[in-house]
Structures are given as structure tokens and as C-alpha cells.
Amino acid sequence: MPLLPRKGVLAVAAVIDVAMQAHGQPISAKALAARHGLPPRHLEPVLQALVRCGILKGIRGPRGGYELARDRRRVTANDILRAAGTVDESETPLAGSELLDKIVLPAMAHAEQEFGIALARINLEDMARDAQALHKPGGRGVRT
Numbered sequence: 001m002p003l004l005p006r007k008g009v010l011a012v013a014a015v016i017d018v019a020m021q022a023h024g025q026p027i028s029a030k031a032l033a034a035r036h037g038l039p040p041r042h043l044e045p046v047l048q049a050l051v052r053c054g055i056l057k058g059i060r061g062p063r064g065g066y067e068l069a070r071d072r073r074r075v076t077a078n079d080i081l082r083a084a085g086t087v088d089e090s091e092t093p094l095a096g097s098e099l100l101d102k103i104v105l106p107a108m109a110h111a112e113q114e115f116g117i118a119l120a121r122i123n124l125e126d127m128a129r130d131a132q133a134l135h136k137p138g139g140r141g142v143r144t
Helices: 006-019 029-035 040-052 077-083 098-120 124-134
Strands: 056-059 065-068
Touching: 006 029, 006 040, 006 065, 006 077, 006 124, 029 040, 029 065, 040 056, 040 065, 040 077, 077 098, 077 124
Parallel strands: none
Antiparallel strands: 056 065
């Protein structure tokens, strides 16, 4: 059972891809979308959300695209997922039964909080380093 929506996983992959670009070499939305098998119109809103939250920086012009707006060590998986809009931060309770209000929702809220803490320990630096190792001859692959 996947806990993260596809949109969130793709946002993380796109940010890792941007992080792996040579400094000063922005990558276009079209190139990112092609690498991940998506139409650009599906990825562009996610990239814009990442720009609004200060994770990516949009560069205009013929050689434009996206680059990191922050140091790779200062971006976590949790930051990316929140920016991409895949983490619901509203605390609007569902109208429901006493069981839902007093047992189910508090238990799920606790699990979500723990999951967020775990995601905050995964930083972009580590993920980009693992991804770069995949592209080296005899690369060690991704850590598990």
C-alpha cells in the first residue's frame, strides 16, 4: 500500500534530478517531464509550487529552466512533499461518529506525524548522492 501519492513521488524525483545538474545549468520542465515519462503540463504545476516554496528557482529565457534555490542539505523529502501539495495540512475534522473523532482520527494523526518526522530525516543531499552513484561505472546503487 503506497503511502505517498504519485504526484509526491514525482516531485521528489524531479527535485533530485534538478539537484544533480551542474551548477549554473538549469533544466527545463520539458526535459524533466521526458526523463520521468510525463507530459510537461502534468509536471509544470508541481515545479511552480516548488518555486513558490523556495525549493526551486525558475530561470526564464531560452536557456532557462529550474535549479535549486537552497543548499541540498537544507531540503528534505518532507519539504518537497509539502511544497508539492501532497501533504494535507488542514486540521479540519471530518464530521463523523464518536469512534471516528476520538479513536480513528487521533491514531491516524499520530501516524502521519511520525511519517513526517521520518521524511524530514531524508535530505536531498543523500538522495542526490545515491542517484549520482547510479550513473557511475560500477556504481553501488541506491541505499535501502
